[in-house]
Amino acid sequence: MPKVEIHPTWFDNATVFCDGKPLCTVGSTKKEVQVDIWLGNHPFYNTTSDIIDSEGRVERFMKKYGLNSRN
Structure with missing residues (x-):
């Protein structure tokens, strides 16, 4: 059996912000x-x-490994 109460709270609709503007929603802790x-x-x-x-x-x-770039 898995241990109880060891996982963080999961938010299904966490808002992603860039420069103070909401972009989308994702699942996050x-x-x-x-x-x-x-x-x-x-x-x-x-x-x-x-x-x-x-x-x-x-x-x-190219120079380091002696390769010709026109091949």
């Missing part, structure tokens, strides 16, 4: 969940920014 980043304001998922290789990581990797 907290009544309210605060998030800093979500799909709507993350630069990767919206069109406000481009993914660029500003530090030359790809070129550095």
Whole structure:
């Protein structure tokens, strides 16, 4: 038999907030969940920014392992 009264209280409709605005409801052990980043304001998922290789990581990797990037 499982032990009684060891699990936290489960809230089926916990509200998720970002910047003070409610986003959605989820199941959680907290009544309210605060998030800093979500799909709507993350630069990767919206069109406000481009993914660029500003530090030359790809070129550095290719040079380090002697690979030709044109293959």
